[in-house]
Amino acid sequence: MYKRIMVAVDGSETAKQALAEAENIANTYTATLCIVHSVGSDTISKKETGAEILNQAKSSINALNVETRLLEAEAGYGLNGITEAIAAATAAWNADLLVVGTSNRRGLERFIVGSVAEQLIAKVNSSILLVRPPKA
Numbered sequence: 621m622y623k624r625i626m627v628a629v630d631g632s633e634t635a636k637q638a639l640a641e642a643e644n645i646a647n648t649y650t651a652t653l654c655i656v657h658s659v660g661s662d663t664i665s666k667k668e669t670g671a672e673i674l675n676q677a678k679s680s681i682n683a684l685n686v687e688t689r690l691l692e693a694e695a696g697y698g699l700n701g702i703t704e705a706i707a708a709a710t711a712a713w714n715a716d717l718l719v720v721g722t723s724n725r726r727g728l729e730r731f732i733v734g735s736v737a738e739q740l741i742a743k744v745n746s747s748i749l750l751v752r753p754p755k756a
Contacts, residue, residue: 623651623652625646625652625715626709626713628656630673630721635677636677637753638721654688655688656690657670657691659693667692675688689709691708703740703743706718707744710744719748720740721751723736723737
């Protein structure tokens with residue numbers, strides 16, 4: 621069913637859960653897995669941190685066909701830049717499935733900050749699997 625699975629990671633526990641789900645699906649369908657992390661293009665330190673997040677993610681899984689990509693988001697666009705970069709990468713790579721973790725923000729915080737997952741649903745044409753954090 622799925623041949624090209626993309627998973628977005630940010631180093632959070634929920635992103636690690638999303639990566640585990642993506643790995644499981646990739647192994648089940650013998651699919652290629654692409655791990656992405658989006659950073660602003662404004663500083664070298666963010667790119668280095670992003671590369672380290674990708675390296676840690678890749679080394680933590682046992683999927684057979686794995687690629688990593690560090691995506692550059694438009695500086696100054698905040699979450700919009702991140703979602704645009706992920707959506708563009710999903711389309712360019714022809715992903716069948718995008719896997720992302722959700723933060724479970726509620727109320728005013730969600731209204732002000734927004735939700736990357738929610739924005740991706742509106743921008744990505746592929747199927748999307750949202751992975752929620754564990755219940756406390």
